[in-house]
Amino acid sequence: MxxxxxxxxxxxxxxxxxxxxxGHTNSMAPDEAVALxxxxxxxxxxxxxxxxxxxxxxxxxxxxxxxxxxxxxxxxPTVSHHLKxxxxxxxxxxxxxxxxxxxxxxxxxxxxxxxALHVDS
Numbered sequence: 001m002x003x004x005x006x007x008x009x010x011x012x013x014x015x016x017x018x019x020x021x022x023g024h025t026n027s028m029a030p031d032e033a034v035a036l037x038x039x040x041x042x043x044x045x046x047x048x049x050x051x052x053x054x055x056x057x058x059x060x061x062x063x064x065x066x067x068x069x070x071x072x073x074x075x076x077p078t079v080s081h082h083l084k085x086x087x088x089x090x091x092x093x094x095x096x097x098x099x100x101x102x103x104x105x106x107x108x109x110x111x112x113x114x115x116a117l118h119v120d121s
């Protein structure tokens with residue numbers, strides 16, 4: 001006990017997250033817990049939350065990296081690094097259009113995270 005926590009495995013699976021909401025009588029399977037933790041870890045960064053918030057505000061839930069860098073005041077390579085983390089976790093997809101790369105939110109991924117954390121009041 002008290003040692004270093006295990007690191008989460010790299011996740012490149014962008015398939016829908018099928019997680020039972022936390023706090024229900026059914027316990028979460030270990031693979032479901034890892035899948036949710038990987039996504040939450042990808043979101044646990046202020047810059048990534050700002051980028052995701054900006055993308056969610058866009059009419060098509062997408063933007064070019066060239067338009068995202070000014071949003072957070074960072075260089076395009078740094079922003080691309082953060083976007084790649086969100087893409088690897090299945091929260092975003094990307095598409096190259098000519099010289100530009102556009103990132104788009106995967107609404108189902110956000111909804112699955114929200115369902116897992118939903119609290120009945």
